[in-house]
Structures are given as structure tokens and as C-alpha cells.
Amino acid sequence: MKQLYFDTNIFIYFSNRDSTYYAETQLLLQYCQDNDIRIVTSCETIQEIIHYCQRIKQVQKGILMSNLVIQTVDKMFTVNQNTVELYLDLIQDFPTVPSRDILHGATCILNGNLDMITYDKHLLQLGRIRAQKPESFIKH
Amino acid sequence: MYSMPDTIHFSATEARKNFFEILRLAQKGNIVTIEKKNENMTFELQQTKKPRKDIAKLATEMGKIGLKVVSLDKMQHTLEESHTIELE
Numbered sequence A: 001m002k003q004l005y006f007d008t009n010i011f012i013y014f015s016n017r018d019s020t021y022y023a024e025t026q027l028l029l030q031y032c033q034d035n036d037i038r039i040v041t042s043c044e045t046i047q048e049i050i051h052y053c054q055r056i057k058q059v060q061k062g063i064l065m066s067n068l069v070i071q072t073v074d075k076m077f078t079v080n081q082n083t084v085e086l087y088l089d090l091i092q093d094f095p096t097v098p099s100r101d102i103l104h105g106a107t108c109i110l111n112g113n114l115d116m117i118t119y120d121k122h123l124l125q126l127g128r129i130r131a132q133k134p135e136s137f138i139k140h
Numbered sequence B: 001m002y003s004m005p006d007t008i009h010f011s012a013t014e015a016r017k018n019f020f021e022i023l024r025l026a027q028k029g030n031i032v033t034i035e036k037k038n039e040n041m042t043f044e045l046q047q048t049k050k051p052r053k054d055i056a057k058l059a060t061e062m063g064k065i066g067l068k069v070v071s072l073d074k075m076q077h078t079l080e081e082s083h084t085i086e087l088e
Helices: A008-014 A022-034 A043-055 A059-072 A081-093 A099-110 A121-125 A134-139 B012-017 B019-027 B055-065 B072-081
Strands: A003-006 A038-042 A075-077 A115-117 B007-011 B031-036 B041-045
Touching: A003 A099, A008 A022, A008 A043, A008 A059, A008 B055, A008 B072, A022 A038, A022 A134, A022 B055, A038 A043, A038 A099, A043 A059, A043 A075, A043 A099, A043 B072, A059 B055, A081 A099, A099 A115, A099 A121, A099 B072, A115 A134, A121 B072, B007 B012, B012 B019, B012 B031, B019 B031
Parallel strands: A003 A038, A003 A115, A038 A075, B007 B031
Antiparallel strands: B031 B041
């Protein structure tokens, strides 16, 4: 059973029907459902959704969103000692890549080199991680 | 090993030697029991399927939340700052 790791920005774009990427992310969800692809993410994603919602002053909506994310994903990976050790190794190799990206990347590598879906430009350029935008994943 | 229509029994020793066969049988819908006679215990293994999530419904619910969405660059900046320790 294929698993696909969703980055935080994908979930945020689900949450507003007027957003630029709403249609594309909905298409991705439909594609996952039709092809029996399991959606996974990390507990870090929830932390980031809440952080984002605190910044835009919509914490209640963030909590609602996080609960729906928990229901949507088949698995939510935790950040454990192995994740942190790999994260530190990766930071050595990519010292200028934002910390959050490396943590998501380490989670993907550690859990079977998962494909990641994101709009994050750093992750899309990071060779060690198999990151793609929704559109290119669906096309492949 | 003996079998009934949909229940297949293994001793603990047989189970140890046929682990993947047991998984295959359970996956095909059989009930597999493993009997550990010296402790008078029977373990039963059967496939259970998780109910499929209604992703479309969940997606609709998410779309209704209406979080304020900013540009990609701004969102990236906001998410990255959660890991930034500002030094004085």
C-alpha cells in the first residue's frame, strides 16, 4: 500500500475554498482515494498548523483543522530519537535549509523514503527527499 | 495441521515455522488459531479491515473552515519562523 506524506502547506490550502491551490489539492485527495494511496504526515505538521493559525489569529479554526487532519491521515509519525539523529545528520549536509524542512525530510526518509507532497521550494530542491508538487505527482 | 472450512489450526511450533503462510491464510479470509498446549492457550488471528475513510467528506469539511491563506512565500516564512530563536 503506497503512502504519501503531506507537508503542512498542503493541508492549509485544503482549508480555504478560495485559495489558489484549493482545486489542485482537492484533485490530489481524489487521486489518493481513487488509487488507494494512504495519506500520512507528522505530528510536526499539527504544531505548524497551530503556529500558523496563531499568527493569523485564527486559533479555533486551527484546532478544528488539526482535528480534521488527524481524521484524514492514516498515520501520524512521531518525532523520536531516531528522527532527531537523522535530522542532525541532514542539518550537517544542508546547513542553510530551514530547520522545519529538514525535520519533515528526516521523517520521510526514516519511514521508508516516502514521497512527499509540498509547495515548499526548499524541499522541492532538496535532493535527498522525494518531494513533488501535487500536480506533478498526479501527472506521474 | 488440520483444517475445517474456514478455520485453520497450527501448533505453536508449526506457527513459528509457517509465520508468513499464516499471514497469507488470514489475508485470504481464513481464521487461523495457534494452540499453545502446555499453557492451555489458543490465539486466534483473523483479518480485520479498517473502515475506509470518506476522504471527500473530510476534504469538504476542511474547505468550509476558511483559514486565511497567504502567499506561498509568506506562508513559508511564517512556518519557518516557528523554529527561529530570536537572539537579542
